[in-house]
Amino acid sequence: MVNPGFIYLLGAVILYFTKGKLRDFLAVMISAIGLLWIYNLPVGEGMKVAFLDLDLILVNVNNISRLVGVVFAFFGLCTMIYSLVFSDKKFYVLSHIYVGGSLAVLFAGDLFSFYFFWEVMTISSYFLIFDRTKPITEQTSYYYFLMHLVGGVSLLWGVLMNYSITGSILLRTVEYGLPFFILAVAIKLAFVGFHTWLPRNYSNVPFHISVLLSAYTTKVGVYALYRLLGAVSVQYAGVVTAIVGVLFALQQTEVRKLLSYHIVSQIGYMIVGIGVRNSYGIAGGMLHLTNNILYKGLLFMVIGTVIYSTDKEDLIDLGGLSKKLPITTFCGVIASLAIAGAPFLSGHVSKILIKNASSDPILVWGLFVAGIGTTLSFLKVMYFGFFRKREVEVKRKPNKLMLGSMLFVAGTIIAVGLMPNVITDLFNLGVQADYFSLSYMWKSLQPMLLALIIFKLAHDIIEPHEHDHVDRDIYPVIGYGINYVGGVLSKVQNGDVSRYILWLLTTLAIVWVSFLV
Known part of the structure; x- marks a missing residue:
């Protein structure tokens, strides 16, 4: 068995080197082939790859992943048809990488493969949103990337913690590193409080891109909730x-x-x-x-x-x-x-x-x-x-x-x-x-x-009716605070060795006095 996501990832490469009507035709055909491939996948494991000391399971099919995969592929096909008039090379290539990464996450059988394709989704969707010619999307795409970067790092940290304790990379309900997994999933599925990246971006990109984005990122987050956080x-x-x-x-x-x-x-x-x-x-x-x-x-x-x-x-x-x-x-x-x-x-x-x-x-x-x-x-x-x-x-x-x-x-x-x-x-x-x-x-x-x-x-x-917009997003405030503290620290850290020695001696004196007291 081959992970269906690979069909789309390979398709993205092919689409990069084609153009015109041929590229339009291939984009639709790749989506149609992917849909048929997923529908006919048998339940079970397949396509294992040895990497370092790990056995990566690149295909693991169950009834839920097959259901979600069929709908992912079906809607991807409908989106390709809907977008044919507006599509360019950037959209064709990145959309297939994005859909391919989403499908590969569904059918991954180990935590490291799951994490890798999770990040493929993030990077491809970021470039789908990013547009240097439009200041608003340049800003919101950066915001999107930072939020999902936090989620990705949290997921990786959780994976490493769970593996270091259990010695297993199998994709199943996790036992350790739960706070990191929870944060990663909460950002991806746009849980209230972590949802702010979603309306900022989906309402500002070209409409055919918002159609595509609406179907995948948050749904992969929900799937991760189902697979990883059964104990929560x-x-x-x-x-x-x-x-x-x-x-x-x-x-x-x-x-x-x-x-x-x-x-x-x-x-x-x-x-x-x-x-x-x-x-x-x-x-x-x-x-x-x-x-x-x-x-x-x-x-x-x-x-x-x-x-x-x-x-x-x-x-x-x-x-x-x-x-x-x-x-x-x-x-x-x-x-x-x-x-x-x-x-x-x-x-x-x-x-x-x-x-x-x-x-x-x-x-x-x-x-x-x-x-x-x-x-x-x-x-x-x-x-x-x-x-x-x-x-x-x-x-x-x-x-x-x-x-x-x-x-x-x-x-x-x-x-x-x-x-x-x-x-x-x-x-x-x-x-x-x-x-x-x-x-x-x-x-x-x-x-x-x-x-x-x-x-x-x-x-x-x-x-x-017209009304004043109230921005309830606290993350820009936190970002400004971090920048301010970083600016202050950069000014303090001026390379003056005598000042560093004075800080060290003062700290030691305070600690010594606290012990005496």
Whole structure:
């Protein structure tokens, strides 16, 4: 067996040396081959490589990694088709390295390979974001890199600590170095408090790049949570993430920034499911991961199409697009209903499994509140962006590739919602549920109906309007503090040997006096 990520990494090299229509064709074919390869992977280990005194396991397939890998590859294929009109050599090469690194992480069987491909993701995504010609992306990409550098160093430190004590590099629930693993995972999956890199970057890059980014980095973080941190109880932290993320999202008027905060909120659902650690919770959490790739990716495609057609993305400036962009509107409605958990769509399936995994009232009511906020957010996006009466000029019609890829993803969302047990059986997730029972459908509809009432009553409050931006990010302050202390120390360290000797003698005197006392 060959790790599917290698197909994309090799493809990136090939794409670097091709151009024009041939490069377009190869980009799509590589993604299609990768999808078929992952779908047909057998469960088990393969492709072991000796490195120094270690046996690296480059392929280890289980049902969860295969499920996530299929959706990773499927969405990568849809993104390639969506982006063909806008793609250049940089995007083709880096996107394949990024997707390849993400897939290689899923199928790595040892901690060192896992770490290596984790960093391949970080470096390739950094260069995808970086653009020297745009000061905002140059700044935000540097911020992105620093945050993920901290996460990468933490992961490496945890791996080394766990290996030095256990003598094993097998990828499994870790026993030692937990604080370092927790920090690495928290940054990668954008846990509240460590999420600040996400909205800064996803809302400022070209829209086809934000479509790609929305599917992988945070989802690999969730997968790492599932594989590495089984001993950590995180379900209550997941509820906090779900609620806080949706509150941040409701404040936004720029759609991509709203969607970015909603990634944080939906990650909370996944954390809850995985944190409960029973079969329904894990299956629900991982299905929610794959569903989120589909409907959140589709929403980024929808707003990307709006940007392409109108050169606008702020809800304050949008409206009346339902008649001018009917296919885009249809896809937006499907994705919005899916993320809200509407019956017969994919989000209903995973949310029902997560909610049924535990009867803990904190989890039940916390996710209920988050569900209301989710519906409110996408009522805000769809009504004010597409259905309210306002004339917005459509400067160019979306091309057929964009529309086709969006319809393909929307069709998949509907198919998963209509045939959920086929999906759970296909990937041997070990759960069965009557998703279309009246009680389950009523459970899904309750937060949506309450959100409709709130939207009607609080219409004027929810309506997009200009407001002062409040930056709640503490990390720049910490950075300025470190720079200031470093500047002071650099001035003190002036190379004067007599001053250093005086400091040393003074310190020794203080220590000596403290012992005497």
